Amino acid sequence: MLEPEHGPVIQEEVEHSHVRCWVCVLSCLLLACLYVGSLYIWRSSLPRDHPSVIKRRSASVLLVSALSPAVVKAWMHWADIRVNAFVLELMGVRLEGLVPAAILPLILTMAFYLGPLVHSAMDNPKGFSGELQSLLDVQSWRWCVRDAVWLRNQLVAPVTEELVFRGAMLPMLVPCTGPTAAIFIAPLFFGVAHFHHIIEQRRLHKDSMSIILLVSGTQFLYTTLFGAFTAFIFMRTGHIVGPVVCHAFCNSQGLPDLTSALQHPQKSAILLSYLVGLLLFLVLLFPLTDPFLYGPIPVCSLSAPAASAC
Template sequence: MLVMSKQEFGLGQQEERTKCWGSVLSCLLLACLYVGSLYVWCDSLPRDHPSRIKRHCVSVLLVSGVAPAVVKTWMHLNDITVKVSVWELMGIRLEGFVPAALFPLLLSMVRPHLKLNYCRKVALPVSWLLCVRDAVWLRNQVVAPLTEELVFRGAMLPMLLPCSGSTAAVFTAPLFFGVAHLHHIIEQRRLAKDNMKVILLTAGIQFLYTTVFGAFTAFIFLRTGHLVGPVLCHSFCNSQGLPDIASALQHPQRSALLSFYLVGALLFLVLLFPLTDPYFYTSIPVCSLAPLPPSAC
C-alpha cells in the first residue's frame, strides 16, 4: 500500500491551489479582455449610436475568438487531456442540439416576465425584418448573448470546474459576469445624467440580477453541455427585461397578472430539473473535467 508523506501531501495541496489560482486568473483575464475591448475605441458617441455599436461588436467578437485559445492554453499549462475538442468542452456540439435549444428556452418563457405583446411581435415577419436592421437589437439580442455566453460560460466554466466542482462553479463564474457589467458606471458618469448615489444603486442592482441570471445560464450549461441554451435564454431575457411588478400592482387586472407571475415562478421551479435532465443531451463533455465523482456535474 502506497502511503503519502505529509510533505508530499502538502506539496500536492499547494500544487492544486496554484492550479486553481491559475484558473481564476485565466477567467479574470478573459473578463478584462472582454470589458477592455469596449474601451479601445476613443469616441464620445452615445452608447446606442450605430457606429459605436458596430465597433463594440467587432471588439467582443474578436475576444470571443480568442477565448478558445485561452482555454486550450490553460489545459496545456495544467496538463489536462480529454477525449473531446475544446469546442465541445465549450458547449459547441451537435449531439442533443435540438432539446438543448428548446427546453432551456421553454424554461425561460415560463419565468414571470413575459411581456404581453411579445408573442404578437415575434409572429410578424415584418418585425424580424425591422429588427435585423436595428443595430441596438443586433447588439442586445444577437452579439451580446452569443459573445457573453461563449466567454463567461463556455470558456470560464471548463476552467473553474476542475477546482471548484459543479455547484461552486455555478455560483463562482457569474461573479465575473456581474462585475463585468460594472463598467456601465463609467458611461453613466460620462453622461452625468444622475448623481453618484443613483448610479451606484443602479450598478448594484444590475450586478445582482446579472449574477443571478449568470448562475441560471451556468446551471443550464453544466446540465446540458451545450452553449445554445444559455445563448437563447440570454437573448430572450434581454428582450423581456426584469419583471415589471410595479406596473402589475397598478394594473386594473393586477390580481390576474400577479397570479400569472406566481404560476410562472412555480412552473419554473417545478420544471428546472426535469427540462435540464442530462438524459436528453447525451454525454456532457465539460463534465469530464469535473472532480470525482463525475456524476456531480
C-alpha cells in the first residue's frame, strides 16, 4: 500500500523557514547598522554632548526611524508575510488602547523606581511637595526644552531607539523565533549597538582601554535588560508609546544609586522603599500589561496561535 510522499513538501517548508529567519536577522542587523552608522556620517572633533553634534545626530537617527517602516515592509515582501494589519500597526503605532498604553507601563516603571524617588524626595529640602513643585514648574520645563542634551535624552533617543529596536525589529523576529524568544533576542541588537561609545571614548582619550571596556560591558548589560523590559511591554500591549514613555522616564532617573542609599542617614527607610518598589513591580507586572486592556495586538498575528506571550 503506497503512502503519500510528504518529504519534499516538509523539506520545502523547512528551507522556506530558514530563509525567512536569515532575512529577519539580516534586516535587524541592517537597521542596527543604519542607526549606529548614521551617528558617524558627520565628521567632527567635538564631544557628543555639544549642541551642534546633537542636532546633526538627531537628524540622522530621526531619518533612520522614518525609514524603518519601509524596511519592515520590504522584509514582509521578501519573507512572504501576509497579515491583515498595516505596517505601522505592527510597529505599535495605533489608536486603540493608546491611553492605558501610555499610562500603565509608566506606573509600573515608577513602582520599580520607588526607592530612588523616595531618596530624591528625602534629599529635597521641601520634601515630596518640593519634588512635585519641581515637576510642575513651567519655567523649569521651558529651560529643559531649550537644552539639546535634555531633548536628546528625553525625546529623540527614546522615540527613535524604541521605534527601531522594538517597533521594527520585534515584528520581524516574531515569525522566526516566536514572541517569547523575540523579547530576549531583540535587546541584544540594542545592547550591542551601544558599544559604539567605545569609539567616542577612545577618540577623546578620557580613560584607559580597560576602563572603557568595563564601562561598555556594564552598559551592555543594563541596556540589554532594559531592552527586554520594553520589548515585553511592546509585546503585551501592542503599542510603542509605552516603551517610549518608560525609556524617557528611565533616562531622566538613571541607574538606581544603591551605594548612596546605603550611606544615607535614613538608609532604612530608603532601602525599605527599594524593597517595596521591587515587590510592587513584580506584583503589577502582568496585571498592568494584560493584553485585555489594550485590544487585539497586531504583532501577535505574526506568531503561531499557540504562542504564550500573545
